[in-house]
Amino acid sequence: MTAKQSPLQKASIIDVQTLDDLISTLAHAGYQVIGPRKQDDAIVYDTLRSAGDLPVGYADEQDGGKYRLVKARDGIYFDYVVGPQSWKRFLFPPHQKICQMRKQGKAFRIVEETAEPPCYAFFGVRACEIAAMKVQDKVFDNGTFADPGYLGKRNAAFIVAVNCGRAGGTCFCASMNTGPRAQGGFDLALTEIVEKKRHVFLIEAGSVRGSEILAKIPRRAATGEDTAAALAATDRAVKGMGRKMVEDVGPLLKRNLEHARWGEVAKRCLTCANCTMVCPTCFCSTVEDVTDLSGSNAERWRRWDSCFTMDFSYIHGGAVRRETSSRYRQWMTHKLSSWFEQFGTSGCVGCGRCITWCPVGIDITEEARAIWESEGRR
């Protein structure tokens, strides 16, 4: 709990109007500020020019297979939680050029390209999303190989966290120990304090560069009352969380690879891959090698892929995972079980996106619970 206490002791209070100063200070410092915006009736992440771009006054209603933005409390900045996108799309873009090659006589050569990686400030990163970034950090630097594109963007990125004061309908971060309060991994962290007579943000610095940015905006020291109000906000989110992952799910799934539930969930699963596309930790990709019409210029692109497609496991002779049950099992056991073997951590951060965006509302916590209960637990 010391980790929880210490940053709060150095916390400051800023007025809601100061959010705009924070965004402009980050922009002046050379960051491209990306944050939540309302687009097509969903919260997405896009460029923020000012605090006016934020979806103020909106909240989301989420459930299995359901997402609606609704007008909620006036003037509240962060009443919604996570939408269909995650920050993954900036650090590990859905479609990214790896290199370009040019034909030269019988041979070809690699065209050298040097581009500075974009310098992002991610504004409004939830605790589960910070956890997801830490998960992907282990994927893209596995000790033997590292992805310089990912690391360049990741190391440059400035993280402004927002601690959740409200749980979304499909959230289960509390049971994954990833939220709703960010425990490190941010440069600055905001907690929105909404009381009858005041509306302010508690702001904590989690790094040197965070303190440097904080020093440039108007603020005052937080009182004990302020920090108590901030902690109460995240406590409310914990209490409002309706879903929970069962305990020791990693070993549970590992010993149930041939459970009847896989066949049962396969009757509902459409293998549409939505869960893998919205998941902030799913990292599977494919490589596409293409040429222009002249055939003398080739490019290599990396594109997000999904273990739910038939092509994914194709080798000469056919796909390894033909059945829906095998593909669902691959996704869920990877996320919750074999990820520990690979990276020493869970691949699930409890953000709930896979539940919300599943067209048939398959709920990963419910699937795990079904297997758990089949072992005679309650």
Added chain:
Amino acid sequence: MKEMTALKDPMVPAPFRIERVRKELSDTFTIDLVSAERRRAFSFLPGQFNMLYVFGVGEIPISISGDPADPETIVHTTRAVGSVTNAMWKLGAGQTIGVRGPFGTSWPVEKAEGLDVVIVTGGIGLAPLRPAIYQIMSNRAAYGNVCILYGARTPEDILFRKELEKWRGQFDLQVDVTVDYATGRWAGRVGVVTKLIGRGGFDPHQTVALVCGPEIMMRFAVEALAERGVPNERIYVSLERNMKCGIGFCGHCQLGGDFVCKDGPVFGFDKIAHKFAIQEL
């Protein structure tokens, strides 16, 4: 930040020049490569693979089939079964292929010293084992009995036939070849390769077994080896899975918690026996 961009992207291939492409079988060819930049050494361990890229067509994992003692030429033997391998076969000397590698784990050639070695292989599975055979033969005195058990569909499908015949003519090697279907004037054995395991030639309690072939063949080979008394921890198999990166990033080759590209392709069978038993894992 600058340092990071200077890091080499492991997904970018290095151009290698084709020295020779030769037909092995009706559907199988061998391609010899040398570094295009300069004749630099390319060291690899037997059982490892490279990602080979055909300009504008695509990239696939292929095991190295050459001699680890020759660091200048990289040799690959593959069947032409997909768009990349078919395009590769059409290339000729002087043209360029992109190479990333070598990747993956290797056959325990050094760990097998002092023991008998039995190699059980079928079809193109002989290609990733040939570097191990070369290495064992270059240090033959370090091993006990060495048996190569090889199965092909027909006599026309016997890979590296001249080499097998040469090895079979040596007094320090036992080479047994069988075919699924006898055609022409074949007077050798007919039947599955796993049947040869029971014939002996090695001491099951003092043997390392190296197994590579179709997954179903490997299952029966492991069963036959176990029946003879070879323990799982001295049986090694090489697995094939879809791979797009070779470095643990793309996720395609997962087998439970293992990435076949970096935790394999060569596995001690004791490490994966429980996974082998599960369908479509």
